[in-house]
Amino acid sequence: MGTQSNTIYKAGLLAFALTLFAACGSTSDTEEMPEPVESEPPPAVTSGADDNPGPTAEEMAMEAALATTVFYFDFDVAEFKAEDRETLTYHAQDLAGDPGRRIRLEGHADERGTREYNLALGERRANGILNYLIVNGASRGQIEVVSYGEERPAQMGQGESAYAMNRRVEIVAQ
Amino acid sequence: MKLSRLLCAFVLFAAPVIAWAELSIQITQGVDDPIPIAVVPFRTEGLAFGAADVAEIVANDLEQVGEFTALGRENLLSMPSGEGEVFFRDWQVLAQDYLLVGQVSASPGSQLVRVQYEFFDVNRELRLVGEVLSGNISQLRDIGHEIANVVYEQVTGTRGAFTTQILYVVAGTSATGAEEFRLEKADYDGARPQVLLRSREPIMSPNWSPDGREVAYVSFETNLPRIYIQNIASGQRRQITNYSGINSSPVFSPDGSRLAMVLSRDGSPDIYVQDLRSNELRRVTDHPAIDTEPSWTPDGRSIVFMSDRTGQPQIYQIEVGASSFDVERLTYDCFQCAKARFLPDGVNLIHVRRETRQSPTYQIAIINIESLRVITLTDTSLDESPSLAPNGSMILYATKHQGRGVLDAVSIDGMVKFRLPSTEGDVREPAWSPFLD
Numbered sequence: 165m166g167t168q169s170n171t172i173y174k175a176g177l178l179a180f181a182l183t184l185f186a187a188c189g190s191t192s193d194t195e196e197m198p199e200p201v202e203s204e205p206p207p208a209v210t211s212g213a214d215d216n217p218g219p220t221a222e223e224m225a226m227e228a229a230l231a232t233t234v235f236y237f238d239f240d241v242a243e244f245k246a247e248d249r250e251t252l253t254y255h256a257q258d259l260a261g262d263p264g265r266r267i268r269l270e271g272h273a274d275e276r277g278t279r280e281y282n283l284a285l286g287e288r289r290a291n292g293i294l295n296y297l298i299v300n301g302a303s304r305g306q307i308e309v310v311s312y313g314e315e316r317p318a319q320m321g322q323g324e325s326a327y328a329m330n331r332r333v334e335i336v337a338q
Numbered sequence: 339m340k341l342s343r344l345l346c347a348f349v350l351f352a353a354p355v356i357a358w359a360e361l362s363i364q365i366t367q368g369v370d371d372p373i374p375i376a377v378v379p380f381r382t383e384g385l386a387f388g389a390a391d392v393a394e395i396v397a398n399d400l401e402q403v404g405e406f407t408a409l410g411r412e413n414l415l416s417m418p419s420g421e422g423e424v425f426f427r428d429w430q431v432l433a434q435d436y437l438l439v440g441q442v443s444a445s446p447g448s449q450l451v452r453v454q455y456e457f458f459d460v461n462r463e464l465r466l467v468g469e470v471l472s473g474n475i476s477q478l479r480d481i482g483h484e485i486a487n488v489v490y491e492q493v494t495g496t497r498g499a500f501t502t503q504i505l506y507v508v509a510g511t512s513a514t515g516a517e518e519f520r521l522e523k524a525d526y527d528g529a530r531p532q533v534l535l536r537s538r539e540p541i542m543s544p545n546w547s548p549d550g551r552e553v554a555y556v557s558f559e560t561n562l563p564r565i566y567i568q569n570i571a572s573g574q575r576r577q578i579t580n581y582s583g584i585n586s587s588p589v590f591s592p593d594g595s596r597l598a599m600v601l602s603r604d605g606s607p608d609i610y611v612q613d614l615r616s617n618e619l620r621r622v623t624d625h626p627a628i629d630t631e632p633s634w635t636p637d638g639r640s641i642v643f644m645s646d647r648t649g650q651p652q653i654y655q656i657e658v659g660a661s662s663f664d665v666e667r668l669t670y671d672c673f674q675c676a677k678a679r680f681l682p683d684g685v686n687l688i689h690v691r692r693e694t695r696q697s698p699t700y701q702i703a704i705i706n707i708e709s710l711r712v713i714t715l716t717d718t719s720l721d722e723s724p725s726l727a728p729n730g731s732m733i734l735y736a737t738k739h740q741g742r743g744v745l746d747a748v749s750i751d752g753m754v755k756f757r758l759p760s761t762e763g764d765v766r767e768p769a770w771s772p773f774l775d
Contacts, residue, residue: 276698278676278690278722279542279767280587280600281644281651283563284607284628287584310562311584315509315540321741322720 229254233335234318235293236328239274242288244296244333252293253300255335260301266338269293271311272318274327279313286311290333308338367755372407373493375400375436376429376460379411381419383443385451389475392442392453395482399500400489402527403731404754409434421456421465429460436460438489442478449475455485457492466492479529499729502526503771505534505544505553506736506745510763512536520763521555523570526727526770528745528758534568535575544767547590550774554578554588554597565599567614578612587631591638598622598632598641609643611658624662629654633679642668642687644676653678653689668707675705677722681730681750688724688733702735702748715752725770734768 219227229251235244244252259265271286290309298304319329377397382389400406409432418424419441429437440455456468467488471481480501487498505523512518521535521544535541539558546553547567554567565588568575579585583602590597597612609622609632623629627647634641640657645665653669653676656662668687669675678689681704691703691714699719705712715733724735732754734747739757743764748755758765 275720277651277674277692277700278631278644280630281628281646281676283542283584283586284600284602284630287602287607288628309583312540312558313542315542315558322738 226254226258230258235333235335237289237331237333239276239327239331240285242285243292244289249296252296256297256300256302259297259303259306263303263306266306266308268308268310268336268338270334270336271309271313272316272330272332272334273314274330275314275317275322276327279315283311283313283315286313286333289331293333293335367404367753369404369753372405373436374409374432374434375406375438375489375493376409376414376432376434377438378414378417378419378440380439380453380455381417381441383441384446385442385444386475389442389444389451390478390482392440392478392482392485393438395479396438396486396489399483399486399498399527402756403490404749404756405494420454421458421468424456424458426458426460426463429458434460436489436493438485440485444475451475451478451481453478453481453485457489479525483525496731497729497773499526499727499731499770499773502728502774503550504528504725504734504745505546505769505771506765507541507544507767508760508763508765509540509743521553528760534570534573542767543587544769545589546769546771548592548594548772550772553769554590556586556588565597567597578614583607589632589634591634592636593638598634600630600632609641609656611641620658622656622658622662623665631677635680636682636684642678642680644678650674651676653687669705671705671710671712674700677724679724679726681726688726690722690724702733704750713752715748715750716746716755718746721746723767725768727770728773734770736766736768 232251235248237244269290271290273282273285287309290311294307294309297307317330318332319326377393379393397408401408413432415428415432418439420439424437424439437458437460438455440453442451442453444451450472452470452472454470457466458464459466471484473481483500486500490498503523504526505521508520508522510518510520519537519539519541520533521541522531522533524531537557537559539561542556544553544555552567552569554565556563557566564577564585565579566575566577578597579599581601581603584607585599585601587600588597595614597614599610599612600607601610606626606628608624608629611620611622622641623643625645625647627645629643629645631644632641640655642653642655644651645654651674652667655666655668656664672691672693673695674692676690678687680687685706685708687705687707689703689705690700692698692700700721701714702716702721702724703712703714718737720738722736724733726733730750732747732749734745736743737746743766744760745758745765745768746755
């Protein structure tokens with residue numbers, strides 16, 4: 165897994181590995197681990213008005229990332245998706261830059277499997293994100309973790325489309 | 339008010355449109371060769387119109403557990419109410435094995451009723467038992483269940499569970515249309531539901547104390563899962579835990595002195611036991627994987643639990659006080675086995691089973707941990723939260739029917755099934771009471 169040393173992506177891989185480590189024992193469904201995606205740097209945006217600089221590309225990317233507060237998971241998988249790493253990095257930087265900010269990570273599962281196990285799975289998912297945020301600069305005291313298991317589905321009903329919406333971690337501002 | 343409530347309980351079978359999550363039983367599968375029994379309408383004297391029909395309550399009880407078939411009232415040849423009026427040949431002609439007769443009398447203007455019943459073995463032409471019970475008119479339903487207990491025990495040799503109760507959680511809608519969670523209690527057959535706790539936040543894992551007086555459960559009312567114990571009669575309650583992380587799965591020890599639970603305060607969910615008198619907390623398991631769903635072995639010395647330490651949920655057992663390395667694995671032959679508890683024999687283990695990775699269906703099963711023989715009792719696909727009747731005859735569990743959470747019951751041999759559909763909300767996590775008398 166960790167042998168692609170040439171394709172190191174920022175500090176992310178370290179955190180990613182840490183997340184994996186934290187979640188070891190959760191290798192329940194041997195769905196392939198998502199390959200770290202080589203994500204392109206955000207395209208540079210040039211503002212037309214010379215004397216009105218406007219938000220930088222970085223600021224815009226940050227704003228977009230912070231607007232994303234729900235992260236979805238594959239079935240029986242506790243690790244967040246590789247494509248969410250950049251977004252979560254922005255969330256971590258935002259927390260690091262504003263020590264007074266508090267968030268809650270709410271973990272959820274779909275209804276398959278027993279309720280108590282799903283309660284634990286929801287926590288495992290939220291903890292994966294918690295660890296990633298901390299490794300990227302947030303402090304533990306800023307983040308509260310709570311799992312609702314399968315008790316608060318985002319979408320009612322049976323079937324993969326509902327289940328996919330229910331396997332999630334939500335970042336809730338406090 | 340009381341009378342109309344009782345009346346409702348009967349109208350239910352014809353028109354199940356009743357407020358709240360009133361449950362009514364549907365028999366979905368019975369035994370091949372049920373025992374024929376004639377339950378003659380009890381003669382009534384001085385009873386107000388609309389009072390509970392005791393004979394009907396008894397007949398319904400006996401039919402619901404699937405082992406009996408009650409003779410239709412239209413087929414009765416005579417209507418005896420006491421031994422002097424019984425002619426066994428009448429009942430032999432009707433191919434009935436057993437006969438129950440009785441009378442209910444009330445003094446004018448009084449709420450007190452007197453119920454006298456007699457129970458006969460038709461083939462041996464023998465009176466097996468007779469008794470006089472008295473109580474308030476509002477207790478006729480309880481009296482009916484008590485008579486059913488006696489009949490059931492006379493015929494099967496097993497104590498009847500018709501006077502027991504159930505707890506369950508409903509995710510429903512409040513009177514103002516908001517989402518709400520309710521902890522409810524009802525008779526074993528779903529009649530007379532009562533709300534014990536109402537909350538905007540989830541309620542989970544109700545568990546009876548062995549004396550039937552208290553319920554332990556998890557409530558998210560503070561926005562965090564915490565364990566509470568509530569006195570059922572008084573409604574008085576106390577918060578038991580406030581540890582960081584998950585506080586869940588409270589289960590009373592067989593002697594009621596300790597509470598097994600799951601806490602993730604040390605990183606990952608592990609099993610703990612709290613002494614309810616000293617509040618001393620003892621850690622039982624210690625593993626970075628998920629350990630949850632504790633239940634006590636019948637002797638109260640060990641705890642059975644689920645762990646995904648090998649990657650998928652499997653059942654394990656550990657003695658309380660033993661080293662956390664001293665864990666015995668009990669299941670191997672399923673993709674996932676969870677939510678286990680022993681039958682009183684300490685050998686057969688009720689659990690939720692997902693057989694293979696390919697088929698994501700969850701069913702209620704029993705594994706004999708010595709012979710490793712498995713009996714799968716249910717055939718629906720999202721079955722969970724099995725709870726055993728105190729006489730060991732049936733398992734109540736939660737499943738989905740037409741997209742909604744309902745409670746089903748199955749006999750321990752898989753032969754008999756009945757359903758308690760609800761009229762409102764999603765019903766889940768049933769807990770069958772101990773014997774309450």
